[in-house]
Amino acid sequence: MAPEVFAEIDPPQRLLMGPGPVNAHPRVLRAMSADLLGQFDPEMTAYMNEVMALYRPIFGTQNQQTFLVDGTARAGIEAALVSLVAPGQTVLVVDFGRFGLLLGEILARIGARIETVSAPWGQVVELDAIEDALKRVRPSLVATIHGDTSTTMAQPLEGFGALCRKYGALSYVDATATIGGMELAADRWAVDVVSGGLQKCLGGPSGSAPITLSEAAAERIFARRHVERGIVRDDLDDGEGPRIGSNYFDLAMVMDYWSDKRLNHHTEATTMLYGARECARIVLQEGLENRCARHRAAGRAVTAGARALGLEVFGDHRHRMSNVTGLVIPAGVDGEAVRRRMREDFQIEIGSAFGPLQGRLWRIGAMGYNAAKHKVLITLGALETVLRAEGFAAPAGVAVEAALAAWNAELSA
Structure with a gap:
């Protein structure tokens, strides 16, 4: 019996006016129909460099480490957390909606010690409350959502990163729902890591996660591994705990792939890179x-x-x-x-x-x-x-x- 052959995909032309995804810009879809290239083709690596340059102003940063994580916005979140946090380390989660809870779910799988500072759904967490929690728990990282679509609230971030640094903590912000639509100012806010997604304000499809990392964040991530004879080894004596517990989401390896070293990590998602590049071009052309x-x-x-x-x-x-x-x-x-x-x-x-x-x-x-x-x-x-x-x-x-x-x-x- 012959296998069933399904009809050609022909979805209805819906106007997506929910919390995301939204309809992709036609220019993005056209860019994604371009021919594929090999991952080390000089034309391809030039496009990678262009993506890095395009996303720096969108994040409001001069960070060298600004690139894409292949996967949906959640891939960017998980890559950031699994690369920054070792089992047993304390993380303070700013929780004011469903996606604050998601940060806790991911951190629990990593084995982090999770502390929270919360607000009722429909409100945000005041900076004073975050400082009180920082004094109390002394975390290695503070993680928050910028815009939580579950409650439609936007957490104020002016002064957030500087406050975290005052108490010796790095800071992480998930800006999936705001990047390209609300102001992001990673450098002015002194935030160490920000990640996003294409499928909301950037006007692209889900499947690529732009991310930016400060030098301090990159140093912490690179400190969690060393290379011996070209092979990454466990380094349990560096004070940072075990090596990063993921291969695909190991940002130390991904950063080497996006650097001039071009160390092979995975096959870059060429079509998604084209789409992410066009999303950024549209944003910057509009201003x-x-x-x-x-x-x-x-x-x-x-x-x-x-x-x-x-x-x-x-x-x-x-x-x-x-x-x-x-x-x-x-x-x-x-x-x-x-x-x-x-x-x-x-x-x-x-x-x-x-x-x-x-x-x-x-x-x-x-x-x-x-x-x-x-x-x-x-x-x-x-x-x-x-x-x-x-x-x-x-x-x-x-x-x-x-x-x-x-x-x-x-x-x-």
């Missing part, structure tokens, strides 16, 4: 300030339109992300029925929520290629129609009008 302003306009338009409909916007408004907005599901409305109608009747995807917020929130993302005025207006117009069909007394036409006014006011300010 970082213009891009952040566009994301702010999109977020404020979503907020204004939702409030005009009579919906409550979730969380501490002083610290909301500009690119993802949480809307409280009104009493008596079936949240999943609304999402289903949005998808089936309008081909628009909006997000649900995690954990204690499951069934309580919708999350609307307007980021990257989708942080566009017409896409926000289409989404809000569809949401109004669906809410009315579900029995919610939404005023006719007000969402689009309010969103349009908010968009124009933000960009003309």
Whole structure:
């Protein structure tokens, strides 16, 4: 019996207005259709060098060690943590949502001693609370999320890295949900390691994780191994504990691959590198300030339109992300029925929520290629129609009008 042959892939053309992924920019998709090259071809290594140069301004850094980890955004997170932290070392996790919990899950697998400083979902952790925890636990690393899409909150980072250094700790920031849409200032913030992903504000597909490391972070990682006759050996007497417990996510080896040494580590994901390179080119051509302003306009338009409909916007408004907005599901409305109608009747995807917020929130993302005025207006117009069909007394036409006014006011300010 012949094996079944499935039909050609032909997905629906959905407008992805959830917390990510979002629709990829057409230029990124075109770049990813280019021919493959060998991993040591001089054209390929030139592209690698260009990627490093392109992502430094996006991270707000001069770090030499700025490159890609092959894998989704979580690959960048795991590579950073497994390379920086040895079993038994103390790590302070800044926890204000689902992805703070994820940091703890990864660190537990490494065997770290985990301490947390937390805030309720919908709030952020104040710098004073982080300092109190630093004094108390004296960690080797402090890890936080920048924008946690589970709660739509953005943790303030001005002064964060300097505070960690004051107490002898390195700092790590997961900027998956904010890179390319909200300001990143790794050098000004004195943050040691920042990682991200393509699939949100950068407007690419999931599968590549940009990362940047300070000299201090790189030195700690390189100190955890030595090379004897060209072979990496355990070095248990260097004060840093066992060698990095992963081969693929060993950033010491990955950094050697991205350096002029070009030491073989893995076969670089050529197509993803092309996509990541084009994402960065688009960001820099638009300009970082213009891009952040566009994301702010999109977020404020979503907020204004939702409030005009009579919906409550979730969380501490002083610290909301500009690119993802949480809307409280009104009493008596079936949240999943609304999402289903949005998808089936309008081909628009909006997000649900995690954990204690499951069934309580919708999350609307307007980021990257989708942080566009017409896409926000289409989404809000569809949401109004669906809410009315579900029995919610939404005023006719007000969402689009309010969103349009908010968009124009933000960009003309």
